[in-house]
Amino acid sequence: MELEKKYDPSKVEKKVYQKWEQAEVFKPKGGKGKKSFSIAIPPPNITGSLHLGHALNNTAQDILIRFHRMKGDETIWIPGTDHAGIATQNVVEKDLRKNGKSRFDLGRENFEKRVWQWKDEYGGKILDQLKKMGCSVDWSRLAFTMDENYIKAVRQTFAHYYKKGWIYQGERVVNWCPRCASSLSDLEVESKEKAGKLYFVKYFFKNQKSKIKNQNGISKIKNAESISVATTRPETMLGDSAVAVNPQDARYKNLVGRKLILPLAGREIEIIANSEVQMPFGTGAVKITPAHSFSDFEIGQRHNLAKIKVIDKDGKMFGDIPKKYQGLDRFQARKEIVKDLRSQGFLEKVEDYEIILPLCSRCDSVVEPILSQQWFLKMDCLKKPALEAIKSGKIKFYPVRYKKICYDWLEKAYDWCISRQLWWGHRLPVWQTKSKIKNQKSKILDLKIENCDKNIYVGLTPPPGEGWTQSEDVLDTWFSSALWTFVTLGWQRPGDKNKDLEKFHPTSVLSTARDIIFLWVGRMIFSSLELTGEIPFRKVYIHPIVLSEKGQRMSKSLGTGIDPLDLIQTYGADAVRFGLMYQNMGGQDLRFSESHIVASRNFCNKLWNIARFIGINLETSKIKNQKSKTHIKIQKEGTKNDKEILRKLAEIEKQVAKDIDGFRFGKATHLLYDFVWRDLADNYLGQAREQMQVEKTKESTQAILLFTLIKILKILHPFMPFITEEIWSKLYDEGLVDEEILAIS
């Protein structure tokens, strides 16, 4: 067997991948008594290209898949991409802006077309990257969260919830991003601390009204009877409908019920008692703005206060407010209002204060709590079985600490705002009509439920008849990705592919990063349990997040990102895979160091040269004619060295299998590295050289060398599939192994 002196991945990888594809080795192979093993890939967003985190995650999954496939399990790994509503919309808008255009210039329909173009381009790139990584996914089952059947499944799900009465429409305060012009879920909001101010504003009692109105100077109203409130957001005061104090607060006890005149606006508001007010904070009196604050909304509900909107969806002041503030940007308005409060004597003092700014996780704009009409999904009934599945251990977490994190979130999750005011995504399957419905009980054919209610129709297809308009809103992107494991396996899809669902669901493993435990993992669990009656996966593997060597987040804009494709080009896919796993020791983060990729590249070459050494020293003609090529009589005849290497080899095989099973990829690669380099190359190869000089031990040593090579290729294959397959093919060409393709041997 002749091998070139150096292993050159660029000559091998493409060829090998094509060979696998042609032989259809990635498709599940059934058989009697076969266990099934399945993974649905966390579908990458179509926003751009894959980063090192994806490379790590996909390598981990490919190791699992290849390991089980070689074990003889019926194995499937489903690839796909996520339409990623708000994220994708934003990148496409950004792209448009380069040409000075906005989505409004295109209009909704053309904008959607544009995003589909984007999807074709970038979705394709992402899939190509999976190939370059060597991922053994079943391409015949490629999925996208906006495939035709996926759309149908999403609508079916919406209708299902709606029928159960778990979806409702309501006017609530939601996180609103003025730039994205959409509502956001809590999980899409990031909090950042920032230096700000705390403004102390005097609200005067009603009987002082005339005095205030005639007021020009500060001195005159100084003695007027007033109550002081502290706020970080004075611009919202125009929407105040009360001032709240703690009923326990001796300072204000007697003032409850008194009327105040709202500064600048001149409206009358009341002092109310609320036990949630923290007495030590500020002045102990807090202004209540039900339309622009989550907590104030709650208080407002309880006290039946007016919800006065003063900030519009574009972030500008509007509504029933003094003319001079109309149309002002919210931050400009704050300046103006503070100025006016000061000049009119309402501003008592200003203190420095660290405020927590809510920011849009997609575009970094300051999020505005705004009262608006949205759709919600009730969590009460959905979360119970999910909690049970986690608690009971039906779903296991690796590392185990994430179990509690997921459980705690789910336990206190409240109703999920599922509507978004975007153009890209699954439009709500809700139609409304202004005209009176003649036949209130008109049956809905495709759902067979009576879902006409308040002129609302919910169904898979538009309702019969004229005058219906579909909701402009789209669903939160996680509403659809929550269905990923079972929709990709054919849930609600007619035809014979539904066998997949039976065979492969629940999936075996979900491998993902910790930052989407809430967004995705939790929601998959309750969605799957409700819709299929099954858990979506048995094990959840949470892999470390890949940081730069300095500990920063990998990010293109920071210049800290590393393109896995560049690494693959330099070092080869196997080296990138092995190097990433070598660093994956199970911590919550991983500081990526290229030195380990270098080491892995060298390791590949080491392996190559071990094979070369063995190839040179084998008398292939002899072995070829043996019935079983790896059959060797080592037990009795072996030297001390032989026994030692074979014992270690057996140990490694066992240990690596255990480690893969327990998601200890780092440990497995360390073991393999040390065995191959130290025990095999450094020690045994030298010993073997000597043993082969002696006629008595020559033949058995050759047999052991071949046996060890074959074994180690198999053990290493899930980690470094290309080089092992290439060496294997050389062995096959020489007639040293029976099976043609290592990946399924």
Next chain:
RNA sequence: GCGCGUAUAGCUCAGGGGUAGAGCGCUACGUUGACAUCGUAGAGGCCCUUGGUUCAAAUCCAAGUACGCGCACCA
């Protein structure tokens, strides 16, 4: 504020109750040897701090410090 994670060589990290380990980097030497993507030799460590357990602690326990992450409506 609450919770979680991490702390070992210049860097990235293993290990683990009893002489401190790897890769990368660095220094010196070495190509007839499967491999210079290699080999041999070497420099380089209060194993975060303080207590506790122990014959013995880098390791186990507790507290502290630093850094990172997550959650939380304190206006």
